[in-house]
Every structure is written in C-alpha cells, then in structure tokens.
Amino acid sequence: MQLDKIVNYHKALADPTRIKILIILAEGERNGQVLAEKLHVTPATITHHATKLREASLINERRDKNTIYFSLNDYFIHNNATAIVELIYRNVRTKGEEDVMEESHKKLQVSVINNFFTAEGKLKQIPAQLKKKLIVLQHLVSQLENGRKYTEKEINNFIKPIHEDFATIRREFIMHQLMYRDNEIYELNPKELWARWETL
Amino acid sequence: MQLDKIVNYHKALADPTRIKILIILAEGERNGQVLAEKLHVTPATITHHATKLREASLINERRDKNTIYFSLNDYFIHNNATAIVELIYRNVRTKGEEDVMEESHKKLQVSVINNFFTAEGKLKQIPAQLKKKLIVLQHLVSQLENGRKYTEKEINNFIKPIHEDFATIRREFIMHQLMYRDNEIYELNPKELWARWETL
DNA sequence: TATATAATTAGATAATCATTAAATTAGAGG
DNA sequence: CCTCTAATTTAATGATTATCTAATTATATA
Secondary structure, rough: OOHHHHHHHHHHHOOOHHHHHHHHHHHEEHHHHHHHHOOOOOOOHHHHHHHHHHHHOOEEEEEEEEEEEEEEEEEHHHHHHOHHHHHHHHHOOOOOHHHOOOOOHHHHHHHHHHHOOOOOOOOOOOOOOOHHHHHHHHHHHHOOOOOOOEEHHHHHHOOOOOOOOHHHHHHHHHHHHEEEOOOEEEEEEEEHHOHHHHOO | OOOHHHHHHHHHHHOOOHHHHHHOOOOEEHHHHHHHHHHHHOOHHHHHHHHHHHHHHEEEEEEOOEEEEEOOHHHHHHHHOOOOHHHHHHHOOOOOOOHEEEHHHHHEEEEEEHHEEOOOOOEOOOOOOHHHHHHHHHHHHHHOOOOOOEEHHHHHHHOOOOOHHHHHHHHHHHHOOEEEEEEEEEEEOOHHHHHOOOOO
16 A cells, blocks of 8 residues: 555654665665674664665665675655655545646646657657656556556556656656556556645 | 754654644644544544654644644645755765865865875874864875774874874864774764864 | 533553574585 | 675564553633
8 A cells, every 4th residue: 555655665764773874875885794883783783774675665785795785776765755745745636626727737738748749659758857757657647547457568568669768667657656556467546646736 | 963853754754643644634724633533543642643743843733722723834844855865865975075065165175185284195283273174184084994993003003194193183083073982993983973064 | 610622641551663692594615 | 514704584672652541731611
C-alpha cells in the first residue's frame, strides 16, 4: 500500500546514524567496516541500518571480492522526498471539482503536450520540471486501460514506440504514483490519487 | 543542531496515524474529537500525535471556546521535505565545492593560505582572527586521512614540520571540532561538524 | 455554583527499534 | 583443508514510542 511505503521511507530517515551514513556516502562509495569506524559503531549495526536503507531504496550495493560497497541511490533520494507532499494534498480533490481545471493549467497542458511530443506521438524529451513532467506522464498513462493488469513487458512495449528510455518512464509511473506495482504486475492508480497540479 | 531537526521531522512523518491526520487536515481544519473518531483512536492519542506534529511545525492550532482546531502548516510541509536532500549533498566537497562556496570566501581562503604559509608549506603564524584561523586549521586537517585513527604522537609528527607549536595546533583541532579525541586516539570529524564559514 | 464538553496529563502496557557481543556464513587465497 | 577478512545472523538489553484508561485541567454556560 502507498501509505506504508511512505511511512517506511520516513522511518528510514528518522535516525541520526542512518542520515550520517547517507552523508558519508555522498562523498563516494564505502564498505561496512569503514562506515562502522567513522560512526563509532560495530559492523553489525551498519548491517542493520543498511537493511533499512535498502528497503527504502535509498542505497545501492556492489560486491567486490568479499567486500560490499554501499552508494547512494540518487534517483530515489531526490524523488521520494516530495512524495509525502503529494500524498497529503492529492486527496483533497474528490468532490465534483475535477472538471474545474484552472484555465492557466489547461493552457500549460496543451502547450507541454505540443512541445514535448512530435506529431507522430513520440516523446522528444522528458521534461525536467516536475509540473511539466507530470503532465507528460499523465498524458501517457491516460492511454492505458483503467483497471487492467499489465506485465512489466507489456508496459515496456507500450512505452518503447513513444520513448527509447522506457525503463526511466516506467519507473516514473511508479514514482509519481500514476501506476501501482505489486509483484511484477502493473496497474493504473485511480485518477484521484494522482498528484494535483494546484499544489506544485 | 541541524541534524536533530531533520531527524525530528522524519520521525513526525514515520507513523501512519500521523500521516492520516495530515491527510484529513488537508481538507480543512478539524478538532481533536473529530480526528479521534475518524481514525478510531482516543482523544488522548490525538493529543499525543498533535504534540509531535506541532514540534515538527507541521500543524497550526486555533482555539474557539473550548475546542482546539488543527490545520496544516503548508509552509513547513512544503519546505522541510527537501531539507534532507540538501543536507545529504551539501557536504560534498569533492567536485561541486568551488561552485557552492561564495566568491568572497574563496578569495579570502586563497589569500589566507598564501599569506600564512611559506612556499615550503610551513605555517608562519597562527592567525588571531577566528575566521582566518579556521581556514588555516581546515587546510591542515584536509591533509589527514578521512576515517583513519591517529595516535597523539602521529598528530604531533604531522604538525611539527609545519609549525613548531604543535601542541597548540593539536589543541585547536579538538577545540574547533575538526578532530575528535577519544582515549588518546585522534580521528577526523565528519566535515558536516566543522564550523561553516557562512555562519561566522 | 454546578455542570457539560474538549483537551491534556499521568501511568501502564505492549510493540518497535538501536545497539552490542558472539556465533555463523561467504568468499579468496595459501 | 586451513585461514583470513568482511558481512550477516542471532539473541539479549535498554530506550523509545503508540496506545489505552482514568484522573485532571480549561473553558463555557445554565
């Protein structure tokens, strides 16, 4: 469930030792022993924290011989931080106000779709700006079927003709909670759960 | 300390009941009893959670007669979310250092190092001014190895060729928290604990 | 003053969690 | 096969915390 994931993310960051680990890893990858020394704790403690950070997708691991090097998962660190804001405010809608889309946003929507898609419907580029990126992502998932279950392969095949970097886009679908993944099966989230442009 | 504030913020959001409270408050202000009913907990529990949310500046309160209405503190909700990202990456001083550092401080740094060190790298004199002294001290410890443990003797031998009064400098390392001493063993403090020139 | 309502506090309980020492696993190399 | 090193697991301990009930405080009003 969404809520658990977000609670989990915040639990992962609700401990000073774990935050210090992330700060150290920002300088570059480190193995468990080095982290233990720097933070004046035992390797067992590092293992414990690494498990929590891994579960929240905040770190990656690389094995060399019998040493495991940890590094930051920059992507998730940057994107999860604002997930809570989206969760809190997105449920506000729910009334009949769905059609009451601001004039300015409607215009932005049209221009973003015109500018980022070719006439053939290919995505030229993923917008860097969150608001515009969400417009693009929402435009894409609106072409998927509501309530239907998709395999990862099906999602990939849907995206491929539109943009070459299907892996990123697939991840963004999940990240911004336009889709929900459980056990390799993808499904559209109800529109009410989508981020609201008003709050961005 | 900065770290505690951020840990506190994440602790506040590391509980499903508290997140649900925020989601409900996104619809508008509510009093304790109403929240208790909606969430199937007692009013005492709401008081408990409200205290934590208040400490993290995530909610406001308004009293009317003997009823207290809670509402979201939108400002803090939006701004705290990304604080963690800034904290993690701010301290990276490998590549991005030059860009982050103010122009004026960069100049000061260069001139202090030029003026207080000989061409051979000897320290002519310990600056009296705090800001300049810190530049000198930071320049010195940056030549030490991160995470390595040093004996007092090793520290002395490191300083001696640079300045005759090694005892004073060694003491300054500890005083200004560039190094950490435990049981005659010296170790570099994480850079995030160093005094920041912006605040001097 | 007495009473009603809302909130808080105090104390208790059960769960979660950070940490450690000790034992164990995993990989590499002699 | 033995040994070294790094990491993990296990079991225990102490601290924190979410929740409740019961008692108390705060405010308003009949």
